[in-house]
Amino acid sequence: MGIILYGAPLSPFVRKADVLLREKGVEFELESVNIMPMPDWFVEISPARRIPVLRDTDIGKEGPVGTIPDSSAICAYIEKKFPEPNLYPADPYEHGRAVWFEEYCDSELAGAIGMGIFRPIQFNRFQGKEPDVAAAKKGYAEKLPKPLDYLEGEIGDSGFLVGDMLSIADVSLVCQLAQLALVAGPLDTSRWPKIADLVERLSATDSFTPCLVICKKIVKQDTIDLTA
Ligand SMILES: N[C@@H](CCC(=O)N[C@@H](CS)C(=O)NCC(=O)O)C(=O)O
Structure with missing residues (x-):
């Protein structure tokens, strides 16, 4: 299993996904992406042309399969895949x-x-x-x-x-x-x-x-x- 977070730490949205993964004790790799200009391989997995994008290599190792763009979508995915500790209230x-x-x-x-x-x-x-x-x-x-x-x-x-x-x-x-x-x-x-x-x-x-x-x-x- 492997989680890759594409982005840069200076983005507050990348930071949000980074912090959530660490809160849950998930091992992951932060792979740096230069956004000015964005490389073609990244545009292919980021339709909105934004960082972050997450890749779950259990699902796909290259191209769009296995990727989730947008920090909120990523965090919701992380929560489902790694429920402990719970960072979304149950109520x-x-x-x-x-x-x-x-x-x-x-x-x-x-x-x-x-x-x-x-x-x-x-x-x-x-x-x-x-x-x-x-x-x-x-x-x-x-x-x-x-x-x-x-x-x-x-x-x-x-x-x-x-x-x-x-x-x-x-x-x-x-x-x-x-x-x-x-x-x-x-x-x-x-x-x-x-x-x-x-x-x-x-x-x-x-x-x-x-x-x-x-x-x-x-x-x-x-x-x-x-x-x-
Ligand atoms: N709603 C997005 C916002 C992401 C976002 O705005 N990222 C900025 C960096 S902080 C970006 O990729 N900007 C690239 C650009 O505007 O060309 C999320 O939550 O991931």
Whole structure:
């Protein structure tokens, strides 16, 4: 049996699948894919031209057979194939809420952080340009508070988004916020204390650290204070 995750650790969506596999203790290989431009063999297995794609070599060793694109589809597949520990709540309503938070973090929050903050800083750096700090500060001030205020209000006394267990919802949230931390440092603990606590707790676990260590090596520069 072999699981291959195609992608790059700096993608928060690849990170989500990476963390889920590690939480479940599944051995896998992370195979790096350059997305600019994407090689033909990868376009064949990624119809939406996105990373990640997962391959289960039990099902197919080359071409589209055995592959699943999209982090949410991948995580749902991983959960079915490797049910322990359970990262989707068993209760139907809580399951639905966990999948909703996963989707919200992957869309609304990812947009605010990725396009609004990470891209103006890190994509410029990758191209040898100065980071566009003004654009990132604008993104931080105008785009970030709405999703974070909402999510802060949804974290219960358990410290998790859904019920009293770690779920795909928390993994998705922390994977996106890791992207913010890479360029802007830790979150404002006075404004979003529950989220900041969740990020701190999960980022220190064995499931998150391997990916975060590699990301810090890729993003070598200092973080920028976007609150000032
Ligand atoms: N909904 C997708 C989103 C994946 C995604 O947007 N990946 C980005 C990297 S973070 C990508 O592949 N971008 C390639 C491109 O836009 O050309 C998922 O959850 O996997």
